[in-house]
Amino acid sequence: MVLENQKITLLEKTIFERVKFKPPLRAIESMEDEACLIYSMQGRSELYAAEHTDGLSSDTSVLMKCGSFINSWQVTEQADPYEAIAIHFYPDVIQLIFEDQIPEYLQKPVGDGSRVFQKIEKNEILKSYIGSLLIYFNHPELFTPDTVALKLKELIALLYQLNSNGIREILSDLFNPYQVGFKSVIKEHIFHQLTLEEYATLLNMSVSSFKRKFKELYGIAPGQYMQTKRLERAAQLLSTSSARVTEVCFDCGFGDISNFSKAFARKYGLPPSAYQNQHLT
Template sequence: MINLHSFIRDAKFYKKLIIDDLLFVEYKCLVEETKAGIWSEVNYFVFVTSGKKMWKSIHKDYVVQTGDSLFVKKGANLVHQYFDEDYCALMVFISDDFICKFMSRFTSLMQKKADGLNRTDSVIRILMDEFLAGYVHSMASFFGTDAVPNKNLLVHKFEELLLNIFTRPLHRDVAGYLNSLNSSQSAQVEQIMEENFSYRLKLDQFAQLCNMSLSSFKRTFSSIYNTSPGKWLSEKRLDFASHLLNASDRSINQVAFDSGFEDTSSFIRAFKQKYSCTPLQYRNSPA
């Protein structure tokens, strides 16, 4: 899978502004690009300026076009671009560290801390209002000039975005998730795993999403689930595959892919070992 944040940060052909671990980019994608698996260790906002694209979470598809916006939690997604026109968007990547420091400064705006899972999906649709639209317009203007904006001004612009999110009731879902970044390590590990188990991420990438070393991640994971990450992922993917076989008409190949298996043959072997039948036999068996 492509690390979207690293790819955009390091690419030379995007107009972008980088301040420490903050990234604002004018993202342009030609129609030749169609489908891709992406992940990011940083949460990000997407403000679509032209074209059409789909973000796919484990549970739902989110189609966006000109004027739409999304908040995408750190983690993995599948994306699909449509062929109507070139897709362009303004994207804002904001690290956990910046968000947590912001929340420590503006404690009066924060929701009461909850130490459980945040129940919103890994992709959250954002409703644009005049305040957020004005913010996007002001940030876009930075790309219309060759002058480099003052660093302090840009930091304040990132804070302005968060203030919009935390002070406007229609953004409460995003605010609730951001507030959950202050929850315990165990809660954050559980959140990351439940939202990303079906994507083919490596264990060190899961650890990175949890802001942990690999060894710390494994220890914390074991204390939560009483098993290893590898065994848990295998069981979780097989359970999800059985759900897809019952609830959808996707092909066996597609079920294998959507459940996070490397290939169909390994999926069939693992499925048969657990359920004592092939995926097709399972689908065709009486309820």
């Protein structure tokens, strides 16, 4: 549940955004001709891209080029609301703030373009920059168009100076989407708790097109295929480890222990716990 959302704009586009919210919260972003940096001030999330997955925790951030992403903010033991800062990049805004003298490192691609996001671990310089933004969020009247331009240029220069090959690769290719393979997306996320709608989003497809393409490639409906693969993995884990049934359930992409147990028993003739006991004794 979103508690507060502050937005600062330039050219009628959101550039700086501050969000306070209570988890769980699932944010689905399809960024066409846009890139973004997300800084987690408080909270933990799992970030899913088409062929990559990573996690965010407090004071870590992620730089994302254009594309589709799912950011799943998860419940933890902390009682305080989560808080995140998002900074958005657009081609026309980049041209405006650099007055058409765009640095070469934003124009000359580095790498093969396959890197769609780069996680940035805790960094004191970036943390100080975010702290300076909070002053403006607390006094939004100070956020003039010139100030917005200066702070955005400052961030771009700061990111480049972090001297990370991953960051520089993304900065050089912010607005060119990476063409992903259908099967590689399925392979990456089959054991994650994604809906069919979210799979379709990551592949930039409609749900109906996703289902049709899936049936063409795999011969069965996506729900059947994924459940079979998840149950097979669960059986393998239960027969070779002493992990708790609940852990196996969620590790294999099931979101509900009751449904998992029923589906497992239908396929293997035993409840998960009995199956595990039979194979480990």
